[in-house]
Amino acid sequence: TMLKHLLTKIQPGPLTGKKVVITAGPTYEAIDPVRFIANRSSGKMGYALAQAAAEAGADVTLISGPVALTAPIGITFLKVETAQQMYDAVMSHLAQTTVFIGCAAVADYRPADPAPTKLKKSAKDDLSLQLRLNPDIITAVASSGERPELVVGFAAETDDLQHYAQQKLQHKGLDMIAANQVGDGLAFGQDNNALEIFWEGGHKSLLEAPKLEIARELITLITERYHAKNSI
Amino acid sequence: TMLKHLLTKIQPGPLTGKKVVITAGPTYEAIDPVRFIANRSSGKMGYALAQAAAEAGADVTLISGPVALTAPIGITFLKVETAQQMYDAVMSHLAQTTVFIGCAAVADYRPADPAPTKLKKSAKDDLSLQLRLNPDIITAVASSGERPELVVGFAAETDDLQHYAQQKLQHKGLDMIAANQVGDGLAFGQDNNALEIFWEGGHKSLLEAPKLEIARELITLITERYHAKNSI
Numbered sequence: 165t166m167l168k169h170l171l172t173k174i175q176p177g178p179l180t181g182k183k184v185v186i187t188a189g190p191t192y193e194a195i196d197p198v199r200f201i202a203n204r205s206s207g208k209m210g211y212a213l214a215q216a217a218a219e220a221g222a223d224v225t226l227i228s229g230p231v232a233l234t235a236p237i238g239i240t241f242l243k244v245e246t247a248q249q250m251y252d253a254v255m256s257h258l259a260q261t262t263v264f265i266g267c268a269a270v271a272d273y274r275p276a277d278p279a280p281t282k283l284k285k286s287a288k289d290d291l292s293l294q295l296r297l298n299p300d301i302i303t304a305v306a307s308s309g310e311r312p313e314l315v316v317g318f319a320a321e322t323d324d325l326q327h328y329a330q331q332k333l334q335h336k337g338l339d340m341i342a343a344n345q346v347g348d349g350l351a352f353g354q355d356n357n358a359l360e361i362f363w364e365g366g367h368k369s370l371l372e373a374p375k376l377e378i379a380r381e382l383i384t385l386i387t388e389r390y391h392a393k394n395s396i
Numbered sequence: 397t398m399l400k401h402l403l404t405k406i407q408p409g410p411l412t413g414k415k416v417v418i419t420a421g422p423t424y425e426a427i428d429p430v431r432f433i434a435n436r437s438s439g440k441m442g443y444a445l446a447q448a449a450a451e452a453g454a455d456v457t458l459i460s461g462p463v464a465l466t467a468p469i470g471i472t473f474l475k476v477e478t479a480q481q482m483y484d485a486v487m488s489h490l491a492q493t494t495v496f497i498g499c500a501a502v503a504d505y506r507p508a509d510p511a512p513t514k515l516k517k518s519a520k521d522d523l524s525l526q527l528r529l530n531p532d533i534i535t536a537v538a539s540s541g542e543r544p545e546l547v548v549g550f551a552a553e554t555d556d557l558q559h560y561a562q563q564k565l566q567h568k569g570l571d572m573i574a575a576n577q578v579g580d581g582l583a584f585g586q587d588n589n590a591l592e593i594f595w596e597g598g599h600k601s602l603l604e605a606p607k608l609e610i611a612r613e614l615i616t617l618i619t620e621r622y623h624a625k626n627s628i
Contacts, residue, residue: 195433197554197579198501203431232464269430272517282554282579285504288529295523322429322514347429347514 177221187268189229205269207231212379409453419500421461436584437501439463444611
């Protein structure tokens with residue numbers, strides 16, 4: 165990896181000179197200082213993408229939620245916890261970005277009113293937790309005045325994969341979306357993954373393989389889409 | 397550790413022949429197949445207690461929520477995810493137990509109606525998540541027909557430590573409670589800890605030290621309390 169890293173600094177790769185910003189992992193949304201809402205993203209896919217993009221010569225910024233992984237060498241690394249912090253980090257690192265890949269599993273909602281001290285168990289059998297909508301990072305990126313040339317999203321779905329993926333591609337104004345089936349031990353936390361990639365007028369299936377291999381294939385596809393877009 | 401483990405199998409320790417059941421880590425309570433409610437327990441204190449009890453010669457069963465730790469050697473190890481699963485595992489391992497230590501940060505509440513497929517983001521800015529009370533494991537242990545001779549609880553508090561700890565000691569019918577201050581980077585996930593131990597008519601402060609040292613001191617204290625109780 166170190167050798168590969170040095171080589172990409174000497175030999176130009178397909179993304180040399182291009183800035184790529186990638187988000188990875190879950191976000192944690194505090195209920196109180198002890199409890200929080202999380203999700204099953206391990207960050208492995210996003211970290212593999214950061215490595216694959218660095219191998220392709222890109223100047224990579226990885227913005228990660230809380231995970232138990234070590235950042236690949238030779239990249240800019242930022243650790244955040246909440247969706248709001250991830251939103252702020254992404255927005256402040258968007259200038260001159262060629263490719264944005266939103267691979268993080270960002271919480272759609274956060275507790276509306278997190279408690280400053282640990283909540284005590286009440287005598288009540290039932291409680292109601294009020295949630296508030298988080299900012300939608302990838303929609304904000306895709307509609308930003310500093311919009312990267314290619315905005316790539318992820319859709320982790322338990323059902324109706326293609327339908328929801330193509331809906332997100334359109335509604336969020338993305339250039340490409342990578343969809344994967346989750347639930348029942350699939351994808352989250354696993355070392356392997358399989359992706360269905362959709363873009364306007366195209367589709368490609370990446371069959372099950374180690375996440376780093378899948379990441380390299382996706383970076384190749386992104387590079388092709390980038391060149392296709394810029395040769396029109 | 398291997399040598400120590402072998403030695404305790406040859407040389408009798410203060411807990412040789414005694415069965416000790418310990419819970420550790422957080423529980424995860426599913427909102428849907430992707431999202432869940434968690435807490436900041438790393439499991440380090442519970443795993444350290446399992447090691448310290450094994451060193452003291454005990455026959456240890458460690459029942460752990462999802463953590464990134466490796467179980468100490470020479471113990472019985474059970475992995476669970478939810479509070480309900482932890483409750484079931486504890487109750488089915490209670491027979492002939494001398495000491496129970498409830499060190500897990502068990503979720504007080506779980507989503508009342510977890511969704512079978514990933515919830516879609518609604519157009520609404522605000523949502524309400526209905527929660528239902530989980531079984532109280534340590535109260536059930538302390539009032540069980542198979543009640544261990546010593547039931548030891550933990551209280552992680554952000555405020556009013558002594559008050560809440562002594563309240564839990566009484567209300568839950570415990571023999572001993574170990575209280576620690578959490579929040580602002582204290583205790584959770586850290587390698588060090590400090591505990592305030594309370595029992596009926598007694599109190600001891602364990603000053604900040606590595607969790608394994610704290611665990612050994614607590615096991616010594618538990619052994620003393622066990623002998624005190626059995627010599628009356």
